[in-house]
Amino acid sequence: MTKKEAILLAGAKLFAEKGFNGTSMAELAELTDIAGATIFYHFKNKEELFLAVLEQVKDGILKSFDEYFAGNVFKNGLEMVEGVISYFLFMAGHKEEWFLLLHRNHPYRLAEVNPVCRRYLEVIYNCFTDVFERAIRRGRADGSIRDIPAHKTALVILSMVDGVVRFKTYQLYNAGALYNNLMELCRRMLENPKQ
Amino acid sequence: MTKKEAILLAGAKLFAEKGFNGTSMAELAELTDIAGATIFYHFKNKEELFLAVLEQVKDGILKSFDEYFAGNVFKNGLEMVEGVISYFLFMAGHKEEWFLLLHRNHPYRLAEVNPVCRRYLEVIYNCFTDVFERAIRRGRADGSIRDIPAHKTALVILSMVDGVVRFKTYQLYNAGALYNNLMELCRRMLENPKQ
């Protein structure tokens, strides 16, 4: 692993755990056993490092969903929604630091003034909504999902799933125990009663 | 308004907008036109000030729901759920800084090591879940809501509503436009088909 990669790796961890303001470059240098100045050789400043970390998260999420869809087939749209939800939850457990970072306030603040940051977040959330929206559209076409607006419903489902993930990472409840209920309630919300 | 009240007010605003680490005592002093040392006369340190702010948020939320229930009657449990959702969304718009603060990471980090902070958060989230849970139990009793676990369902609905509020404050989508869809999807999730 190059030093640049080590910095990005440790940076992702620290930014996720302690936030942007809570992370110091000195701490990052110590954690990676790299001289402080080396970080500034590879990244212009702290914000550029943060953006590089966010870009990696973005790429990771896109790649992850691509692989999921390449390796799975679904009987119908409703099952596809369920698959996407369960994969989202799996990903949130498996790549916890991605979601910790996205559940922090700083990226959204930065996005207000930094177009690159805004772009990365847009790509990430467009990816999230798209996967749900595609599944809903397919379900409406094959009759497994009733007649509801695909985009807005996708947003509500994303809010719900992301909300549960957030509760889990903040240890507010044993939110992991909610996964089955979440899935059942989602199905009830979407399924076509005429079938 | 006493200087202590002014500090709490401006503190709530700054902690909500910029987070704990992003807020400086000097900035707070400047904003309130108060000497920096005065803040430390009223509050032992930055953390104590933060806890005092969080306590005010907690009290505000409890009081707010008490008043809502004192001034409203509901035809049945399902309508009570809808009422609570719409009041939650109203409160999130009306007292934005409360929810900004609760959507930050810092309080939950602090709660891991500070029992007072943990207690405040518990009270707040118990309040949130209780209002939903009571409505669901009532709906199950009067037949407007089908046979589902009240507590876990309350948690999922809270995740969903809170998730939409978070999306709105982060300006991820025009999440305000989702309110009607959210309500409709919730009703579909809960309503008793036998009625």
Added chain:
DNA sequence: AGTCAGACTGACTGTGTAATCAGTTTAATA
């Protein structure tokens, strides 16, 4: 007028911070 406690403040301190820079090491190429 004198006393006193609580409210308040300006000036200060020591620490931690992001960022810089002049210079050294490394590794590949001529």
Added chain:
DNA sequence: TATTAAACTGATTACACAGTCAGTCTGACT
């Protein structure tokens, strides 16, 4: 072996920060 560019670093800087402290102000009570 000599050259060169990229990778890297220790030492340093200027500054912002939370918190302290000695002392002043204010207003109520005697």
